[in-house]
Amino acid sequence: MADLDAGPDTGSPALDGTNEAAVAALFRARYPEMVRLANLLGADDPEDIAQEAFARLLRKHGSLRDPAAALAYVRASVCNLTRNRHRHLRVVRLRTPAGHDEESSEQIAMLREDHREVLAALAELPPRRREAIVLRYWLDLSEGEIAVAMGVSPGTVKSHVSRGLAALAQVLGDKA
Amino acid sequence: MNTIEDRLREALRERAAQSPIDPDAWTRTVARVRRPAKARGWPRIVIPLAAAAAVVAIVVGATVLTGGPHGGSGATGTTPSASPSVAGAPAPPGPGNYLIKSDPPSSAIVPIKLVVGKQTSWTFVWFGRMKTDPGEGIQLCSVTDGGNYYGGGVCASPGLQAQQGYVSGAGSIRLIVSDKQVTSLTAELPNGHSVSGVSALGHGFPEKVWLVNPPTEDNATIVMRNAAGQVVKRLSITGQYPAPSQPRSGGIKLFSYPAHSVTTTAGTLTAYLLNGSLIGVKGKVVGFWGSDSSSMIAGVPASGPPAVENLGGGWVDHGKVAEFFGYAHANVARVVLRLPDGRQYSAQTTAGWPGSGLRLWHFAVPVAAATFEARQQVILGYGTAGQVVFDKLLSADY
Numbered sequence: 001m002a003d004l005d006a007g008p009d010t011g012s013p014a015l016d017g018t019n020e021a022a023v024a025a026l027f028r029a030r031y032p033e034m035v036r037l038a039n040l041l042g043a044d045d046p047e048d049i050a051q052e053a054f055a056r057l058l059r060k061h062g063s064l065r066d067p068a069a070a071l072a073y074v075r076a077s078v079c080n081l082t083r084n085r086h087r088h089l090r091v092v093r094l095r096t097p098a099g100h101d102e103e104s105s106e107q108i109a110m111l112r113e114d115h116r117e118v119l120a121a122l123a124e125l126p127p128r129r130r131e132a133i134v135l136r137y138w139l140d141l142s143e144g145e146i147a148v149a150m151g152v153s154p155g156t157v158k159s160h161v162s163r164g165l166a167a168l169a170q171v172l173g174d175k176a
Numbered sequence: 177m178n179t180i181e182d183r184l185r186e187a188l189r190e191r192a193a194q195s196p197i198d199p200d201a202w203t204r205t206v207a208r209v210r211r212p213a214k215a216r217g218w219p220r221i222v223i224p225l226a227a228a229a230a231v232v233a234i235v236v237g238a239t240v241l242t243g244g245p246h247g248g249s250g251a252t253g254t255t256p257s258a259s260p261s262v263a264g265a266p267a268p269p270g271p272g273n274y275l276i277k278s279d280p281p282s283s284a285i286v287p288i289k290l291v292v293g294k295q296t297s298w299t300f301v302w303f304g305r306m307k308t309d310p311g312e313g314i315q316l317c318s319v320t321d322g323g324n325y326y327g328g329g330v331c332a333s334p335g336l337q338a339q340q341g342y343v344s345g346a347g348s349i350r351l352i353v354s355d356k357q358v359t360s361l362t363a364e365l366p367n368g369h370s371v372s373g374v375s376a377l378g379h380g381f382p383e384k385v386w387l388v389n390p391p392t393e394d395n396a397t398i399v400m401r402n403a404a405g406q407v408v409k410r411l412s413i414t415g416q417y418p419a420p421s422q423p424r425s426g427g428i429k430l431f432s433y434p435a436h437s438v439t440t441t442a443g444t445l446t447a448y449l450l451n452g453s454l455i456g457v458k459g460k461v462v463g464f465w466g467s468d469s470s471s472m473i474a475g476v477p478a479s480g481p482p483a484v485e486n487l488g489g490g491w492v493d494h495g496k497v498a499e500f501f502g503y504a505h506a507n508v509a510r511v512v513l514r515l516p517d518g519r520q521y522s523a524q525t526t527a528g529w530p531g532s533g534l535r536l537w538h539f540a541v542p543v544a545a546a547t548f549e550a551r552q553q554v555i556l557g558y559g560t561a562g563q564v565v566f567d568k569l570l571s572a573d574y
Contacts, residue, residue, distance in 0.1 A: 024202065031197070035195045039195040040188055040192055046195055047196075048313070052314075115183075119188075122187075138185070138189070165180060
């Protein structure tokens with residue numbers, strides 16, 4: 001398995017032509033998908049997350065034991081970075097009165113009513129469950145792939161998905 | 177496949193399709209890697225800034241930060257000396273500033289003068305990374321002094337900075353980053369008015385930084401245009417109540433916390449009883465300040481429900497413990513966190529402010545336990561006779 005440690009990077013530039021070309025190809029193919037993943041995970045700045053994930057890959061690509069695992073590395077980085085951002089946000093943000101919504105009204109208006117309800121319910125799930133649900137039902141990843149992206153066991157993924165679905169069903173069930 | 181799964185797929189697909197994609201994303205990604213990763217001493221820089229704008233007046237500033245006497249390879253251990261060339265400019269934050277220490281600059285520190293009404297403030301802006309957690313990514317930092325600001329600041333991701341901003345009675349200073357192709361930025365207000373922003377581009381800035389000061393409580397749409405006047409990006413920001421400054425008195429030191437629990441650095445958490453009008457709430461509210469000036473303020477009157485309020489439970493990367501803390505009403509003698517596996521963490525409440533009818537509490541929980549299904553964790557309040565007087569599932573938002 002590739003080195004999927006998405007922890008702090010040293011910041012040391014590690015670009016060479018081979019790395020950059022390989023990562024550039026992956027970037028062309030997958031960057032929009034990673035932005036969308038960060039968006040669905042609730043990142044405040046999805047492009048910032050996706051760019052940082054690819055930047056980490058650029059720095060570490062040469063040390064990946066299995067270059068074919070680069071996509072899994074980026075996906076895991078997006079998950080970790082988004083999760084970290086949420087934690088950081090929790091620490092620095094001032095508690096504001098209820099009803100404070102960071103999502104733009106434009107975006108909300110553009111969503112179908114039904115989809116808005118689903119996404120609102122999804123946003124209420126604990127972060128790990130939300131991750132598992134998004135990876136499963138948007139990216140159609142297998143339990144094994146989700147486990148790698150989230151850094152947990154496949155059994156935990158199964159638990160997150162089933163409990164997440166149950167929670168969604170409870171919230172949305174009456175409206176189904 | 178059931179209905180919920182169908183609805184999920186459709187909703188996710190629709191929402192995903194709404195993610196804007198920056199055409200210059202690759203260039204920006206590569207720039208992150210090629211950017212100097214850490215400050216190499218204190219740079220010697222002169223920073224030109226954009227011209228003054230309609231509402232926010234900006235005075236072109238120049239900061240000269242000379243290399244420290246030690247000439248080391250990092251910010252630590254160097255002693256910057258500042259020679260602002262703009263009359264009246266205060267000294268930039270020095271090496272002792274908590275944000276300079278936590279997020280050492282990898283760019284110039286750019287001073288920007290803001291004049292709103294009769295209030296003058298200076299905002300110092302730089303890019304850096306959290307010393308203790310560089311994996312958080314590039315941080316946009318700012319410290320503002322003068323006017324209604326008292327040297328407070330924050331380091332956060334550029335996107336978070338735009339949403340959070342500094343807030344005071346004079347408005348909310350928003351820091352927004354953009355491509356260098358963006359030549360104008362305005363905050364469009366619900367009443368049809370707009371406020372122009374000003375840009376700053378200093379040495380080592382990966383992106384252009386804009387400051388704009390829309391009215392504090394107004395939602396606004398930030399509109400960025402290129403030289404041809406074409407809109408290249410829109411960003412919605414939500415209005416905020418002013419963030420109260422940490423009171424100078426009346427605090428009750430609640431507990432000391434280790435690094436990576438309440439904040440990245442170790443410190444002491446202090447509780448204050450505040451006038452709720454500061455955040456748009458009737459009555460008194462309880463707020464907690466960490467040693468790094470981060471604050472957590474309950475959004476509900478302390479005299480009303482809930483009888484037990486928890487404002488903790490978070491942690492920072494790689495943290496080992498989560499500190500749970502909050503206040504409780506006078507009839508609550510003990511607060512307990514009960515996990516679904518039966519484990520419990522608890523603390524006796526202690527007296528709060530005389531005459532307030534409030535008590536305070538805190539306890540630490542290993543992160544491994546705190547991550548246990550937030551919705552199945554229960555906060556209980558026990559009276560002096562041991563009876564349960566309050567119980568509530570923890571919300572998912574902590």
